[in-house]
Amino acid sequence: MSFHRSPSCLIVRMSGELDLSSAGVFRDKVDEELRRTGAPNLILNLEGLDFVDSTGLGAIFGRHRQVTLGGGKMILTAVPPKVQSMLEMAGLASVLPSERTDRDALRVIGSALQGGAPR
Amino acid sequence: MKNEMRLTLVSIPSNVAVARIAVATFAASQGFSVAEIEEIKVAVSEAVSNSVLHAYPDGTGEVTVRAIHEENESGRGELVVEVMDHGTGIGDIAKAKEPGYSTIPEHMGLGFSFMESFMDSLFLESQPEKGTLVRMVKRQCRQ
Numbered sequence: 001m002s003f004h005r006s007p008s009c010l011i012v013r014m015s016g017e018l019d020l021s022s023a024g025v026f027r028d029k030v031d032e033e034l035r036r037t038g039a040p041n042l043i044l045n046l047e048g049l050d051f052v053d054s055t056g057l058g059a060i061f062g063r064h065r066q067v068t069l070g071g072g073k074m075i076l077t078a079v080p081p082k083v084q085s086m087l088e089m090a091g092l093a094s095v096l097p098s099e100r101t102d103r104d105a106l107r108v109i110g111s112a113l114q115g116g117a118p119r
Numbered sequence: 120m121k122n123e124m125r126l127t128l129v130s131i132p133s134n135v136a137v138a139r140i141a142v143a144t145f146a147a148s149q150g151f152s153v154a155e156i157e158e159i160k161v162a163v164s165e166a167v168s169n170s171v172l173h174a175y176p177d178g179t180g181e182v183t184v185r186a187i188h189e190e191n192e193s194g195r196g197e198l199v200v201e202v203m204d205h206g207t208g209i210g211d212i213a214k215a216k217e218p219g220y221s222t223i224p225e226h227m228g229l230g231f232s233f234m235e236s237f238m239d240s241l242f243l244e245s246q247p248e249k250g251t252l253v254r255m256v257k258r259q260c261r262q
Contacts, residue, residue: 020168021132027225051139053164054229062225082157089236090229 001026003033009109010039011102015048018056027059031066040072043105047078057090064096073097075105121189122149130171130179130204138184138202139163146198149188151259158237159198159257165230166202166253172223174206174251181205196259200238205250212243 004011010033018026034042042063052060060076067074076098079087087093099105124145128134139160146156163184170182185201209215221228235241238255245251 017136019132019164020135020171023225051160051164053161053168054227054233055164055168057229058221058225058227061227086161086233089233090227 001029005037005039006106008039009041009043009106010034010037011043011045013045013048015050017051018049018059019051019053020055023055023059026056027062030063034067040067040070041109042067042072042074043077043102043109044074045077045102046080046083049080049083052083052086054090057086057092061092061096073109075099075108077102077105121187123188124186126184128167128182128184130175130182130206132168132171134182135164135167135171138167138182142184142186142200145186145188146257149196149198149259151198151257155257155260159200162234162237162255162257163200163202165233166200166255169230169253170202170204170206170251172226173209174204176207191258197239198257198259200255200257202253203250208247208249208251209243209245210247212245216243 001015002013004013012030016022044060044063064074074096076096078101079098084093087096099108124141126138126141128138142163143156143160146159151159167182167184174180181204183203187199188196191197214220216231218232219228231241234253234255239258240256242254
C-alpha cells in the first residue's frame with residue numbers, strides 16, 4: 001500500500017491481499033493519512049489487489065462511509081475483474097463509484113469541486 | 120484416487136491466509152482451474168475468518184481445515200472443504216446466514232453468502248459451547 005497526494009485528494013495504491021489480517025492495518029493507515037493530510041477525497045487504486053474477501057470489502061466500504069460523512073468523495077480505480085464481480089455480489093458496485101484510471105477519478109473529483117464552489 | 124489434507128491452526132488473523140493458500144495449493148495439485156481456485160480461496164477465507172472472529176471470544180483456540188479430493192458417482196472430481204472449531208458455536212444459524220447480518224462494525228455480514236455463491240454446496244452444523252463445522256463442496260469442471 002502506498003500513499004500519494006494531489007490537491008484535495010489522497011490516492012492510495014493497494015497491493016497484496018485484503019483480509020482479516022490486513023483490513024485493520026488498512027483502515028488505520030488510511031484514516032490516519034486522511035486526518036494528517038486533511039484531504040477530503042480519497043482514490044483507492046485496486047490494480048495491485050490480488051485478493052479480497054468480505055472482510056476486505058467491509059474495510060473498503062468503511063472508508064467510503066468515513067469519507068462521505070466528512071463531505072468528501074471516494075472513487076475506486078483500476079478495479080480488477082474478480083474484485084469487480086465481488087463488489088457486484090456484495091451490492092457495492094452501485095454504491096461505490098469507480099473510474100478506469102486515477103486521472104479519470106481526479107477529473108471527476110475536480111469537476112465536483114468546481115461545481116460545489118461558491119459563486 | 121482419494122487425496123486428503125488436514126491442517127490445524129491457532130485462531131489468529133494471519134492464519135486465515137495460511138489456510139486459504141494451503142487449500143488453494145491442494146486444489147491446484149488436484150487439477151482445479153485458476154478461476155475455481157480463486158473461488159475456493161474466498162470461501163475458505165470466509166469460513167476461517169468466522170472461526171477466528173467468533174469461536175473463541177476469550178482468547179484463541181484451534182481451527183482445523185480439512186480438504187478432501189475424490190471422484191463422485193459420475194466420475195467427476197470434487198473438493199470437500201471442512202472448517203471446524205471447538206468454540207462457542209452459533210446460537211442462531213438462520214440469523215448468522217442472513218446476508219448483511221454481522222455483530223462486528225465494518226463487517227459486511229456476507230461470509231456465508233460468499234461461501235454459498237462460490238461453492239456448489241454449503242453445510243453448517245453448530246452446537247453451543249461445542250463448536251462449529253462448515254462443510255463446502257466444489258465440483259471440478261475440467262477433468
